[in-house]
Amino acid sequence: MTPISPSAPTTTSLSPAAAATALPLTFGLEFEHILAFHSSLLLPHLPPNTLIIKDLPPSTRESLRQTSTQYLWTRSQYNGWGLTSPSTYPLPRGPGFHNECLAKHGCRGYADEALKMERAILLSGPSGTEAAIHAEKQKRTDFARWHLTTDHSLVGATPEELAAVIGGSKAGSGEWDSAPLELVSPPFALDEEAGFEEIAAVLQAVRGGKDDHLHQAFTDQWCGLHVHIGLPPSSSSSFTSPSSTNEEASFPLPLLQHLAYITTLYEPAISSLHPPSRRPDRDATGMDLASNRDLLLPEPDFAGVDWDAVEAAVYDSGYASSHDDDDDGEGRCFRDIPLTMKNRAPTTTTTTTTIVPTTASFTTIRTTAEEEEEAATAAAEAKENDAYERGIQQRARDLLFPPHRQITLQALCDVMSSNGQRGRVVNWTYLARAPGKGPRTVEFRQHEGCLDTEEVRSWVRFCGALVRWAEKGCREEKGRGLEEIYGGGALGWGDLVERMGGVLGGDGGEWVRRRAGMWG
Numbered sequence: 001m002t003p004i005s006p007s008a009p010t011t012t013s014l015s016p017a018a019a020a021t022a023l024p025l026t027f028g029l030e031f032e033h034i035l036a037f038h039s040s041l042l043l044p045h046l047p048p049n050t051l052i053i054k055d056l057p058p059s060t061r062e063s064l065r066q067t068s069t070q071y072l073w074t075r076s077q078y079n080g081w082g083l084t085s086p087s088t089y090p091l092p093r094g095p096g097f098h099n100e101c102l103a104k105h106g107c108r109g110y111a112d113e114a115l116k117m118e119r120a121i122l123l124s125g126p127s128g129t130e131a132a133i134h135a136e137k138q139k140r141t142d143f144a145r146w147h148l149t150t151d152h153s154l155v156g157a158t159p160e161e162l163a164a165v166i167g168g169s170k171a172g173s174g175e176w177d178s179a180p181l182e183l184v185s186p187p188f189a190l191d192e193e194a195g196f197e198e199i200a201a202v203l204q205a206v207r208g209g210k211d212d213h214l215h216q217a218f219t220d221q222w223c224g225l226h227v228h229i230g231l232p233p234s235s236s237s238s239f240t241s242p243s244s245t246n247e248e249a250s251f252p253l254p255l256l257q258h259l260a261y262i263t264t265l266y267e268p269a270i271s272s273l274h275p276p277s278r279r280p281d282r283d284a285t286g287m288d289l290a291s292n293r294d295l296l297l298p299e300p301d302f303a304g305v306d307w308d309a310v311e312a313a314v315y316d317s318g319y320a321s322s323h324d325d326d327d328d329g330e331g332r333c334f335r336d337i338p339l340t341m342k343n344r345a346p347t348t349t350t351t352t353t354t355i356v357p358t359t360a361s362f363t364t365i366r367t368t369a370e371e372e373e374e375a376a377t378a379a380a381e382a383k384e385n386d387a388y389e390r391g392i393q394q395r396a397r398d399l400l401f402p403p404h405r406q407i408t409l410q411a412l413c414d415v416m417s418s419n420g421q422r423g424r425v426v427n428w429t430y431l432a433r434a435p436g437k438g439p440r441t442v443e444f445r446q447h448e449g450c451l452d453t454e455e456v457r458s459w460v461r462f463c464g465a466l467v468r469w470a471e472k473g474c475r476e477e478k479g480r481g482l483e484e485i486y487g488g489g490a491l492g493w494g495d496l497v498e499r500m501g502g503v504l505g506g507d508g509g510e511w512v513r514r515r516a517g518m519w520g
Contacts, residue, residue, distance in 0.1 A: 023231060023251075025190040025467060027460050028143065028441070029199070030226035031183040032449050033206070034157055035118055036166050038214040039175045045116040046083065053082035053107045054174060064101050064109045066091055068152050075222065079156040081177050082107030090135045092152040114179035115148045118206065121215060122146070125205025127198065131183070143439060146202065147184050153288055154180030154222055165218050187230065187439065190464045200453040207451050221277040223449025224288070225456065227463045228430070228441035250440050253409055256431065257400050258470035259442065260416050263426050264293045264396045265486055269493045270446065271425070273515035278448045280425055289445060292416050292424050296395045386489040393488055401482070442467070458511040462504070469503045493520060 039052065046052075056064070056078075064078035082105070087098040089111035094100075098108040115133045122129040132147040156178040163171035170176050183206065188195025208215040231249035263270070271279045280291035399415050400407065409432060416428040427443035444463040450456055473485050487495050493516045497509045504512070 022468065023255075023471060025464055026187040026230050026232055027190050027195070027464065028187045028228040028230070028439075029185040029456065029460070030224075030228075031185075031203075031206075031451065032151055032154060032180070032223040032225070033183065033217050033219050033451060034154070034178050034180050034223070035114055035206075036157065036162060036176060036178040036216045036218065037114070037117055039177070041117050041120075041214050042113060042177070045113045045120075047085040047087075050083050050085040053084065054177075056082050056107070060105050060107075063105060064107075065155075066093060066097075066109055066150070066152065067155060068092060071153060075153075075155045077155070078109045079158055080110050080179055082109065083111075083113070084108075087111035091150070110179050112150075114181060115150070117215075118148055118181055118183070121208075122202060122205050125201065127201035127205065129198075129202050129205070143184075143186055145186050149182050149184065151180055151182040154182075156180055157220070161220065166216055187228075187232075189232075190229070190460070196453065196457050199456060203451050203453055203456075217451060219449025219451065221275075221448075224278065224445055225447040225450045225459060227444045227447070227460050228439070229444070229463055229467050230439045230441035250409075251431070251442075252474070253407070253412070254474045255467070255470050256409070256412055256442075257407065258473040259467060260400050260412060260428070261396055261482060262466060262470055262473075262486060264296060264400075265393060265488075265491060266496050267291065267293050267425060269491055269496050272493055272520040273512060274446050275448055275519050278446050288423050290421070290424050292426055292428075293392060293396075295415065295418050296392060296399060298395070382490065389490045390488060393483070397482060458508070461508055462511065465500060465504045465508055469500050472503055 042052070058077065060082070061077040061079070064082070065076060066078060067075045084102070084107050086102060087108060089098065091097050091111075098111055101108040112133055119131045119133060122131050129146055132145060134147050134149050157165065159171060162176060162178055166176060183202075185199065185202075188198070206217045208217060231251065267280075278289065280289055280294075400412065413428045413432045416426065417424055420429050422429050422443075423445075425444075425446050427445055430438065430441050430443060433440050444459075444466075447459045450459070473482075476485050485499075487499055493512055497504060497512050500508075
């Protein structure tokens with residue numbers, strides 16, 4: 001891609017009324033997790049005369065698979081026990097899927113039995129939390145309280161995975177199984193502690209553990225922690241209590257433009273705070289966690305490309321070594337190359353030579369030459385990366401801040417989520433919800449599955465700080481360019497901490513540094 005020199009467009013300001021005080025942000029959470037449980041917890045929630053079939057052949061497990069077709073590469077079978085009773089609980093694979101399995105195999109997978117188990121666990125926990133149960137396609141029904149649903153992207157644990165979590169003796173007893181679930185919270189006020197206290201009590205009940213001999217919740221590499229940032233019923237009112245009527249609240253459009261720009265600029269830096277399994281376009285995340293910034297790239301011009309040479313280069317680079325063939329026998333390697341790799345323009349590396357004294361040893365000469373070559377390569381790569389990032393940033397400015405027209409909310413959501421695709425690092429589609437279809441929120445989806453209250457708090461605060469930073473950017477002195485406010489070129493997590501400053505806060509900065517030390 002040809003580097004484009006960045007211009008310095010002025011920011012679009014909030015209205016005077018909106019700029020007077022900080023918006024009263026709210027947040028909601030989706031906890032994807034696996035519930036391990038003893039059979040005695042399951043029995044009270046089975047339909048009458050239901051038998052449990054614990055040993056299922058692999059072919060049956062594949063037929064009972066509840067995940068969608070897009071997960072066949074990584075989650076191709078059902079790992080739980082079979083049940084012999086009919087069920088009307090709907091699944092994304094079809095409302096009659098359970099009974100079709102029952103007719104064909106004499107058993108079906110879990111329907112709402114695991115959901116009922118966890119609901120009972122929450123009710124008997126320290127907070128006595130009541131949770132509603134919804135089918136996955138109906139989970140927007142009520143955001144005024146906690147609720148439980150299935151998740152078509154998750155599978156239960158294998159026997160080996162279960163043994164690693166609960167211990168070999170328990171797993172080997174034949175009395176323990178697991179099921180994937182999603183626990184969804186009501187909205188809470190971001191700046192109040194009461195919400196986090198309630199979350200702590202709920203997670204304590206769900207986790208179970210050593211002192212609870214009948215259940216234990218955990219996460220695996222497929223699980224995510226999703227944070228929705230939104231507003232209370234009216235942006236001018238203070239948040240008092242959870243309410244399903246907050247569906248009418250909407251962020252000011254200029255704030256969303258700035259937030260979209262920030263998340264585009266810093267997507268690589270934020271990705272470095274997460275494990276490889278939660279980075280865009282990886283095998284582990286599949287279609288669940290695609291890049292937002294890839295949507296800003298123009299379609300590449302492949303005219304005249306020598307595909308044989310390209311594929312040979314891909315194999316030589318080692319990229320294809322971890323990518324198996326498709327079922328049809330055709331290699332996945334080039335098809336799976338990220339669009340960002342395809343769009344990068346070739347660069348020329350210029351090497352400078354340092355004159356080494358003739359008295360130097362051969363080893364010294366060789367070492368010096370190697371160091372020069374490495375330094376020249378690193379400098380060329382850094383220059384290329386900086387030019388590439390500046391090109392992305394210019395493209396973002398052109399699309400998010402069009403110079404001769406005002407972008408609409410729907411157009412912004414289409415740019416950032418490609419006409420309704422929710423499976424992005426940041427999901428923008430809910431901001432364009434029609435009245436009555438649920439709260440209008442920005443969903444941050446990148447964090448790995450987590451049931452630790454303090455880590456949850458840190459990720460929520462970080463997501464909220466990004467929104468606050470966008471809000472602050474709208475209030476910056478008129479005439480300042482976006483690059484002056486947010487930075488430009490190749491940006492890392494250190495730039496993020498420095499530029500967010502007081503919006504992120506000391507604790508937030510320490511969290512970023514710790515995460516970068518773990519995964520960066």
